[in-house]
Amino acid sequence: MLSEQEARGQGSVREDCTGAICIDWTVSDAVVSAIDRSLQKFSDWLGGKLHRAPGDMRNRLWTAAHHSGGCRIADDSKMGVVDTELRVHGTSRIFVCDGSVLPSTGASNTALTIGALALRLAAHLAPRSARTRPAGAPAIPPTVLITGATGHVGRMIEPALVSSGIPKKVLDVRAIPQESEIEQASVFVHLANAPRSAQENVKLQKITADVVSTAGIKSVIVPMSFATLEVPTEAAGDPEVFNLGFRSTTRNEYIIGKLKSEELWLEWQKAMPARSLQLLYIPTILGPNSMWTQNVAGRCLGMAMWVPRIAQFFAVDEERLRNVIVNLCQTPNVAGVTRRIVVSHSGSLAESIASDRGRETVREFDVPRPIWWLYSFSKRNVKVRAALELNLKVLDWALRRVAKRAILRIAPEYYALFRDQAKLGANAVGPYVNE
Numbered sequence: 541m542l543s544e545q546e547a548r549g550q551g552s553v554r555e556d557c558t559g560a561i562c563i564d565w566t567v568s569d570a571v572v573s574a575i576d577r578s579l580q581k582f583s584d585w586l587g588g589k590l591h592r593a594p595g596d597m598r599n600r601l602w603t604a605a606h607h608s609g610g611c612r613i614a615d616d617s618k619m620g621v622v623d624t625e626l627r628v629h630g631t632s633r634i635f636v637c638d639g640s641v642l643p644s645t646g647a648s649n650t651a652l653t654i655g656a657l658a659l660r661l662a663a664h665l666a667p668r669s670a671r672t673r674p675a676g677a678p679a680i681p682p683t684v685l686i687t688g689a690t691g692h693v694g695r696m697i698e699p700a701l702v703s704s705g706i707p708k709k710v711l712d713v714r715a716i717p718q719e720s721e722i723e724q725a726s727v728f729v730h731l732a733n734a735p736r737s738a739q740e741n742v743k744l745q746k747i748t749a750d751v752v753s754t755a756g757i758k759s760v761i762v763p764m765s766f767a768t769l770e771v772p773t774e775a776a777g778d779p780e781v782f783n784l785g786f787r788s789t790t791r792n793e794y795i796i797g798k799l800k801s802e803e804l805w806l807e808w809q810k811a812m813p814a815r816s817l818q819l820l821y822i823p824t825i826l827g828p829n830s831m832w833t834q835n836v837a838g839r840c841l842g843m844a845m846w847v848p849r850i851a852q853f854f855a856v857d858e859e860r861l862r863n864v865i866v867n868l869c870q871t872p873n874v875a876g877v878t879r880r881i882v883v884s885h886s887g888s889l890a891e892s893i894a895s896d897r898g899r900e901t902v903r904e905f906d907v908p909r910p911i912w913w914l915y916s917f918s919k920r921n922v923k924v925r926a927a928l929e930l931n932l933k934v935l936d937w938a939l940r941r942v943a944k945r946a947i948l949r950i951a952p953e954y955y956a957l958f959r960d961q962a963k964l965g966a967n968a969v970g971p972y973v974n975e
Contacts, residue, residue, distance in 0.1 A: 543575050544645070553610045567598050606650045608642035615690050624690065625710060626661050637661050663702075683707045684869050685757065687748060688731030692825070693763065693861070697729065700862045706869055711751070727869050728752050728760045734797065741797030742804060749808045759816040759873040761865065762805055765798045766823035766854060769881070770960050779879045782806070784821065790919040790957060809877055816873040820864065821881045823961075824954075826855035826892050837897040840946035845897065846939075847948045848955060849904045852962040853889040860884040889958060893948070903945075907955075915956040928952040 551565035575597065583590035593600065614620025617629035622641050628634040637658050639650050684701055688694050689710040701708045709725060730748055734740035752760060768788050775785030783802060788795055802819065809817040826832045839845070864882050885892070894902040907915075918925035929952060936947040 543571065543578070551609070567601060572597050606639065606645050608639045608645040608650065611636045611640040612643050613641045614643065623710075625664055626657065635661060635665070683709065683725045684727045684729055685709050685711050685725035685755075686729045686731060687711050688733065691731055691733075694731050696858050696862045697731075697865055700866045701869065704866055704870070706866070725755060725757055726759060728757045729865065729869065730760060730762045733794075733801075735794040738793050738797035738800055741793075742800050745801045745804045749804065753808070758812075758814065759818075760805065760808075761818045761820065761868055762801070763820045763822050763865075764802060765795060766821050766881075766961070767792075767795050767954075767957055768798050768802075769821055769964070770957060772964055776964075779877075784879055784881070790953060791921075792919070792953065806877065814875050816875055816878075818868055818878045818880070820868075821879065822856055822861060823854040823883060825858060825861065826896070836948065836950065837893045839949065840940065841897075841901075843940065843944050843946045844901055844903050845893070845946045845948055846903050846905050847890040847893055848907045848959075850889040850955075850958050850962050852964070853887065853892050853958055854883050854961060854964075855885055855892050856882055857884045889948075912956070912959065915952045915959075919953040919956055925951070925953055 551563070554562050554564070556562050580590055611622055611628075612620035613622050613624065613626065615624060620629075620643070622628055622636050626635045626637055626641060628636060637654070639654055641657065642650060642653065684706055686694060686697065686708055687710075689698055698708060698710075732744060732748065734744045767790065768783055769786040771787040771789060773785050773787055775781040778785045783799065788799060805817055805819070809815050824832055826837075837845075861882060864880075887895075888904070890902050890904045914924065914928060918928050932947065932949060932952065936949055939945045939947060
């Protein structure tokens, strides 16, 4: 029989104090137990009796081939040797491409996977060697430098840039950037955030701004959270005003960090007015096969989902957002600050979910006013937020068990945020919305 080991924790390769390479390979109790259970099920299916040889099963296991993981691929240098571009962490021109980069070993042959990695690495390295072009050749597209490429938006943008023929490089601003990582880049797409701490996010933005300044990059694109556009003031919608003239009442570290991030990047542009700063305000991503759809609209299929009545819910689908950012990367730089609100549709919350889940499975209901007040209060009080989340969880569990119904499960503070944003109206955002 064949058995696949666990992906991690089964073996390691290390260097001892004398410089010798040591290989430690173990088989965990979990793997032995899994094999044992499989043998027992097979015996039961045959109607026979399973006889086990005495001693530890580990002494009779034989490892066939396809050993992998010596230079494991990982975003974090503490968890692997190479990054997602197969570049050795901490270097700029050392790449590894063989079975050692596989994070785990399957039971089947690994040659096709290694071949695919080789083709992918070749495509990545090709632009690095294209330093000159013959006379009359088409202009070389701008090289785009991306941070936060492992996030949801980053995973959408990278393939779109490649398919558009735009050279791109991924930068980890938390590590010390190598000169070769930022050379020749002309557009900077900054997606990295430290969402759990506003202070850490500001620190990250400062480091990033210093890297961009050192590299001489004059065009920066920074997506902002639509959650900061909460309370319209008299200047709401004015692109010359900070945060488009909106005020935020949500005491959320992520939202506070986003607002401070905007202030920092505006100061960066102000220090050199010839630079281009483009701020994109994007709402919760909602669209076919998007992460939002899978986590929310795809929950409890087969049951009717109850959704609070919210008249206007701003949303953007992944294709729309991807196209906007790719087009901006290809657009010539325009000095100054440009703000854009990027939305795809603004129907009700129930309509937005029904577009991906199916209209017949979505039911709207009116939330009592006192509950809305508690939801709004939860934006500023962590304890109230936690209590409401617990109540929603219990209520949802009871309804699913008794009535076969599910409640739209999102954080209470976001219910209140969506309801506040429903009051924005066309006058507040209309002139600056990318339809």
